[in-house]
Amino acid sequence: MKAVETIVIGCSTGGPGALARLLGALDHRLPASVVVCSHATSSPHTMCHLLAQHSTLPVIEACEREPLRGGMVQVAPPDYHLLIERGRRFALSVDEPVGFSRPSIDVLFGSAAEACGEGLIAVILTGANADGAAGLACVRRAGGAAIVQQPDDAAAPAMPRAALELAGADHCVALDEMASLINRLCMT
């Protein structure tokens, strides 16, 4: 199996709290790039600042044309779609919102599936809509691994439930078990 280079994470309602817990428990030596797409309405600085307070890895906003960085968390800026180009660089778009969302998790995951193939883990956390489900299916089709938060464990179960229904998952776990799972998948 190809080493995990990239982890993409999508969440919506309840996302900031779940992200803080997940990022706070990742191994600080994690070599992979972590890319976050959250439908949070707070300002980007607030979001990065909040996550930085909890994350074991440095947190910055994803910048267009720049490469994904290993051992860092890069967050989608508000009101743009974030995409990953082949060669693992970021691109932005202001195309129409997808299902009322921009950034859209589907857009990030769809592009990540193409750019990263098997070296990708995609994670769906809490959320109150179905964004990310179609993207997660792309990730699995391209050989990447899907991790979905157990719906019962999520503050808002609709997003993980939709992901499980449409795409299924390689791992369906509670939030508290997720970081150790990711650490294990990335560090071995």
Add this chain to the structure above:
Amino acid sequence: MNPVALNLSGIDPELDDIELNLFVSAMRQRHGYDFAQYAPASLKRRVYQLVEQHRTSNISTLTGRLLHDPTFLPQVLEGLSVPVSDMFRDPPVFRALREQVLPALSVYPRITIWQAGCARGQEIYSLAILLEEAGLYDRCQIYATDFNDAALRQAREGIYPAREAQAWSRNYQAAGGTCSLADYYSARYDFIKLDQRLRRNVVFADHNLVTDAVFCEAQLVLCRNVLIYFSNPLQNRVLAMFRDSLLPGGFLCLGLRENLALAPAARDFEALDSSLRLFRRCPEPVHDEGG
């Protein structure tokens, strides 16, 4: 709501690439539109959206129609352009234009402004309102260009869904608006129509940043969230075209998240407010006339 364009991708990436390349070739060779230097991820996504929208089974079917059905091109161009914007999108940018840029422009007896990629015109009307309120409008010649003729037609009409008006009014106020946005439009049924006097000095014209050249000498160029769709070489080339269109000291306004770090032509600009992506063209290099 169908999560468009995702169901098809990723099944056979190699085949996808071949089909996309043939589509791009057809656009260039048959119709003269060159998308080869667009950033691939977004271009591919839009082409897949066209596949979905026209219920064809793959990109090649789309390409075939593009070659044989002369009425199809406008629909494809519509799908491949960026028609989404708001009035006074990113209010701090329009506030900076109002407070910092327009006072600097007011020293010129004639002011030329170019908005590249005006799409449906929301930002041109926003700018026109700023110019009216600053008392500069009648000295201005404004060029609003796009490669999408359908968008240009809509821009001329200035008709938008009424449901946008509330958010746009808030943007207008946040950008330092001194009146009410409603003073500038009339509402009817589910639509608002911008006061057509706002476009008396605006020329809407077809211009393609990829293939067309400099056509004016401007004091201000706006091009927000267009270069993000271009590869690095094309971004640099268009940036150089903006430089060559601007008078020394002229202003360039880009989108809030645009990154010029990889574009050599960015050296010909200095930041007026880097967080708002407001730049000025550097003065011409001063040659040493001595010795």
